[in-house]
Amino acid sequence: MSEPPLLAVRHLDAFYGDFQALFDLSVDVQAGEAVAVVGANGAGKSTLLSSIAGLIRTRRDAVTFDGAAIGGTPAHTIAARGIALVPEGRALFPSLTVEENLLIGGQLKRPGYWNLRRVYELFPMLAERAHVPSTALSGGQQQMAAIGRGLMSNPKLLLCDEISLGLAPIVVRDIYVRLPMILAQGTSLMLVEQDVVQALKATQRVYCLQEGRVALAGAAKDLTREAIAAAYFGV
Amino acid sequence: MSVRVAFASRSSHIGMGLCAAALVALAVAPLWGGRDDLQLLSEVYTYVALASLWNLLAGYAGLVSVGQQAYVGLGAYVLFAFAILAGLSPLWAIPLAGIIAAIVAMPVAGLVFRLRGHYFAIGTWIIAEVFRLLASQVSVLGGGSGISLPASLVIAIASSRQWRDFIEYWIALALVVAVLALIVLLLRSRYGLALKAIRDSELAAACNGIDVLRTKVLVYIITAAATAMVGAFIFLQRLRISPDAAFSVNDWTAFVIFITVIGGIGRIEGPIVGTIVFFALRQTLADLDTIYLLTLGVVAILVMLMAPKGIWGLIVESFGWQVFPLERSVILGDRRVVSEQKSGG
Amino acid sequence: MIDWINVILQGVLVGGLYAMFAAGLSLIFGVMRLVNIAHGDLIVLAAYVALVTTETLGVGPLTSLAFVVPLMAVIGYALQRLVLNRTLGEDLLPPLLVTFGLSVIIQNGLLAVFTADSRKLQAGDIEVATIRVFEGVYVGLLPLLQFAVAVAVIAALQFVFYRTALGRAFRATADSQSVAQLMGLDNRHVFALAMALSLAVVAIAGVFLAVRANFDPAIGPARLIFGFEAVIIGGLGSLWGTLAGGLVLGVAQAIGAHINPGWQLLAGHMAFLVILAVRPEGLFPKVRL
Numbered sequence: 001m002s003e004p005p006l007l008a009v010r011h012l013d014a015f016y017g018d019f020q021a022l023f024d025l026s027v028d029v030q031a032g033e034a035v036a037v038v039g040a041n042g043a044g045k046s047t048l049l050s051s052i053a054g055l056i057r058t059r060r061d062a063v064t065f066d067g068a069a070i071g072g073t074p075a076h077t078i079a080a081r082g083i084a085l086v087p088e089g090r091a092l093f094p095s096l097t098v099e100e101n102l103l104i105g106g107q108l109k110r111p112g113y114w115n116l117r118r119v120y121e122l123f124p125m126l127a128e129r130a131h132v133p134s135t136a137l138s139g140g141q142q143q144m145a146a147i148g149r150g151l152m153s154n155p156k157l158l159l160c161d162e163i164s165l166g167l168a169p170i171v172v173r174d175i176y177v178r179l180p181m182i183l184a185q186g187t188s189l190m191l192v193e194q195d196v197v198q199a200l201k202a203t204q205r206v207y208c209l210q211e212g213r214v215a216l217a218g219a220a221k222d223l224t225r226e227a228i229a230a231a232y233f234g235v
Numbered sequence: 236m237s238v239r240v241a242f243a244s245r246s247s248h249i250g251m252g253l254c255a256a257a258l259v260a261l262a263v264a265p266l267w268g269g270r271d272d273l274q275l276l277s278e279v280y281t282y283v284a285l286a287s288l289w290n291l292l293a294g295y296a297g298l299v300s301v302g303q304q305a306y307v308g309l310g311a312y313v314l315f316a317f318a319i320l321a322g323l324s325p326l327w328a329i330p331l332a333g334i335i336a337a338i339v340a341m342p343v344a345g346l347v348f349r350l351r352g353h354y355f356a357i358g359t360w361i362i363a364e365v366f367r368l369l370a371s372q373v374s375v376l377g378g379g380s381g382i383s384l385p386a387s388l389v390i391a392i393a394s395s396r397q398w399r400d401f402i403e404y405w406i407a408l409a410l411v412v413a414v415l416a417l418i419v420l421l422l423r424s425r426y427g428l429a430l431k432a433i434r435d436s437e438l439a440a441a442c443n444g445i446d447v448l449r450t451k452v453l454v455y456i457i458t459a460a461a462t463a464m465v466g467a468f469i470f471l472q473r474l475r476i477s478p479d480a481a482f483s484v485n486d487w488t489a490f491v492i493f494i495t496v497i498g499g500i501g502r503i504e505g506p507i508v509g510t511i512v513f514f515a516l517r518q519t520l521a522d523l524d525t526i527y528l529l530t531l532g533v534v535a536i537l538v539m540l541m542a543p544k545g546i547w548g549l550i551v552e553s554f555g556w557q558v559f560p561l562e563r564s565v566i567l568g569d570r571r572v573v574s575e576q577k578s579g580g
Numbered sequence: 581m582i583d584w585i586n587v588i589l590q591g592v593l594v595g596g597l598y599a600m601f602a603a604g605l606s607l608i609f610g611v612m613r614l615v616n617i618a619h620g621d622l623i624v625l626a627a628y629v630a631l632v633t634t635e636t637l638g639v640g641p642l643t644s645l646a647f648v649v650p651l652m653a654v655i656g657y658a659l660q661r662l663v664l665n666r667t668l669g670e671d672l673l674p675p676l677l678v679t680f681g682l683s684v685i686i687q688n689g690l691l692a693v694f695t696a697d698s699r700k701l702q703a704g705d706i707e708v709a710t711i712r713v714f715e716g717v718y719v720g721l722l723p724l725l726q727f728a729v730a731v732a733v734i735a736a737l738q739f740v741f742y743r744t745a746l747g748r749a750f751r752a753t754a755d756s757q758s759v760a761q762l763m764g765l766d767n768r769h770v771f772a773l774a775m776a777l778s779l780a781v782v783a784i785a786g787v788f789l790a791v792r793a794n795f796d797p798a799i800g801p802a803r804l805i806f807g808f809e810a811v812i813i814g815g816l817g818s819l820w821g822t823l824a825g826g827l828v829l830g831v832a833q834a835i836g837a838h839i840n841p842g843w844q845l846l847a848g849h850m851a852f853l854v855i856l857a858v859r860p861e862g863l864f865p866k867v868r869l
Contacts, residue, residue, distance in 0.1 A: 053762060054761075055758055055761070055762075074761070074766070075758070075761035075762060076761045076762075076763075076764050076765055076766045076767075079761070079762055079763065079764040080764050084762070085762050087759060087762065091756065091759045093751065093752045093755045093756065093759065093760075094755055095751040095752070095754065095755050096748060096751055096752060096755075100748055103745070103748060104745075104748045104749065104752050104763050104765075105763060107745065107748075107749070107763050107764050107765060108763070108764040149763075153763070153764065293673065297672075299672065299673060299676050299677075301617070301676075301680060345857075346853060346856055346857055349856055349857075349860040350812075350856070350860075352615075352672045353609075353613075353614070353615030353672060353675070353676055354615065354808075354812070356615070356617075356676055357615065357617070357804070357805070357808045358856070360801070360805065361805055361808075361809070361849055361852065361853075364805065364845070364849060365846065365849045365850075365853070368845055368846045368849070369846070371842070372842060372843075372846075484801065485684075489680075489684050492677065492680060493681070496677055500673065525688045525691050525692045526688075526692065528684055528688045529684070529685055529688040529689060529692070531684070532681040532682070532684040532685040532688070533681070533685060535677065535681045536663070536677075536678050536681040536682065536685075539667070539673075539674050539677050539678050539681070540663070540666050540667070540674070540678065543673075543674060
């Protein structure tokens with residue numbers, strides 16, 4: 001571990017009003033890595049991603065990215081720095097077509113591999129539906145569009161919030177099979193998932209959150225199902 | 236152990252005591268005040284009444300109307316119409332104006348409640364404009380230039396000018412006391428609880444069985460009736476009416492809104508505080524009409540941006556006072572367990 | 581019969597102007613759910629700015645547009661950024677009350693500087709030129725021009741909204757402020773741009789108003805009301821609907837005025853109230869903008 005991590009979250013406390021959701025949380029992502037964050041509902045996984053992406057205010061040094069402290073920076077500035085969040089539930093813009101959603105993802109015009117043509121290459125079913133309102137897509141297609149939208153800004157780090165949520169297993173596999181291609185082009189990944197099996201297969205390291213704290217951390221291949229179940233449910 | 240809901244608090248006991256004393260002093264004002272004093276006080280009372288009613292609508296029912304001048308004018312025209320056309324004593328015409336306004340408010344509500352939020356506000360303004368235009372078309376009441384109250388009817392109130400002044404003063408005082416009493420009683424009733432629930436969250440209120448629309452319409456109609464009665468009185472005192480004066484946005488809405496915003500929206504004491512500030516400013520900035528309005532506008536905007544709860548709101552937050560016994564507290568045995576105030580109620 | 585054709589034609593042409601009043605209002609509501617009560621007064625402000633421009637620079641009204649439009653756009657950006665952005669949120673009172681306060685401030689500010697005297701911009705011969713459509717039916721050249729510009733403005737706004745990156749940003753921010761931020765969009769900046777665009781349209785409307793008729797500081801609220809009525813009659817969320825709404829309003833007023841000059845405004849309000857009673861969603865509503 002000679003190089004500093006791409007993303008370093010240190011002693012993060014996160015609040016919704018008076019309610020504390022995260023307690024002294026520390027995780028990191030190395031450049032080129034895919035890291036999974038698993039845990040039950042309410043464990044704080046989405047809160048973690050929202051804090052990194054700037055939707056929730058944090059202490060300045062709680063989040064360091066690419067060597068710079070970004071805690072407390074507004075979300076649109078963090079996006080410009082190279083972190084893209086694929087929000088829970090897809091959150092495509094209903095007033096925009098599929099292609100317009102992708103284009104607005106590329107609003108920032110950051111240089112890199114990903115552009116409209118290459119996103120369509122990655123997800124050919126989107127090309128077929130380019131000018132359809134985004135609300136007319138199936139769940140799986142929407143998820144692909146949301147990921148594509150995130151890629152359009154050529155992020156160094158892509159945060160994915162529960163991409164398997166509400167999707168059939170075959171559709172989930174269809175999406176996960178493309179993640180290595182994203183990694184190969186230089187974008188690191190942080191995947192928040194309830195589907196632990198899929199998450200373990202796709203990533204190198206895993207954090208398991210329980211009630212706002214890291215209950216377990218380690219290499220994906222080293223962790224047993226029992227250990228994870230224990231950390232997940234807090235038994 | 237007994238459980239009960241109480242409204243009063245120590246500060247409201249003091250406040251009500253002070254109010255009672257003030258009321259006595261004001262009731263006998265004809266003894267110590269001159270003509271100018273009585274007229275100034277009457278103006279203060281009418282603005283307190285109008286602002287309190289606007290506050291009830293906007294601050295409690297969440298209905299922001301910029302068209303209450305419709306009812307000020309309607310009330311005034313009803314009084315003049317019945318006085319001139321039917322020879323009805325102006326004193327009877329005041330409550331009649333309230334009744335007619337309530338009746339008119341029903342179909343108006345039917346129309347204007349099809350709009351929501353900001354659009355509702357402008358809709359109320361359009362209604363006021365329609366009333367104004369209709370009034371200008373009624374030539375028997377002076378059309379566009381207006382008309383004066385016949386001398387015979389003025390004399391009918393009282394034969395001497397001094398007693399007319401006294402009677403009009405007491406009417407004004409009675410009106411403002413009645414309006415404030417009406418509002419306090421409404422807020423203490425289950426309708427008041429419903430209003431607060433609606434204000435906090437319409438969806439939650441509806442889920443708890445509150446008929447949101449009906450409550451709002453009810454408040455709208457009551458406010459219209461009371462506003463019309465105050466409007467009838469205002470123009471009775473002026474002895475002359477014209478569409479532009481009766482339906483003036485500046486006089487009956489701009490000032491009223493500014494008073495309430497500066498004094499404190501959503502609290503019954505707010506309009507009273509605001510009116511005092513308003514008149515204090517006016518005495519100092521007298522004769523500078525445009526600059527005065529401009530200043531008011533700037534102050535209102537600053538208050539809205541920086542202290543949205545107004546002057547009284549700041550006082551409540553710092554000291555937790557209330558003058559009128561309105562905040563509900565739960566008393567267990569002899570201990571005050573929960574108070575609405577702390578939770579911003 | 582010919583009489584009526586003339587009346588309706590005039591109503592249509594003035595309806596274009598009303599549609600322009602409405603377009604700026606509609607845009608702002610679509611993007612940030614704000615109804616700017618000072619909208620009409622800003623139109624009047626633009627008229628006065630045009631007046632000052634033509635008098636000091638000695639140029640015609642059309643040329644003054646080159647100055648008035650950018651100035652109003654900048655004012656719009658600053659107004660949104662410095663004042664109105666701070667009122668946006670769940671509560672509907674702050675934006676309503678602040679824009680109401682603004683309306684009072686603008687009216688009284690103009691009154692203090694320019695007095696209540698009626699003013700008008702001179703456009704020269706074009707003001708009286710007419711075109712003969714066919715026997716007995718004449719159309720003023722200036723109103724026709726204004727109508728054409730109104731249609732062009734609405735078409736341009738449609739283009740911006742649906743075919744440019746800026747329009748995408750507007751629609752996305754209106755859909756979800758937080759997700760729009762994730763795309764790198766600064767909401768404060770997007771809202772300010774929307775207000776700048778709205779006031780650019782207001783500027784054009786103001787100059788046209790100044791040329792067409794007498795104006796004074798107090799006529800703002802009536803312009804707001806006309807714009808608002810056009811939006812409601814036409815249907816929320818559709819710019820072409822707003823144009824239709826403006827036309828209906830203009831024609832209603834023209835017919836009313838023709839029957840009795842004192843009924844012009846009332847006829848317009850009645851048309852609005854009838855639509856509100858019978859078809860509250862408007863003539864051509866779109867579900868969302």
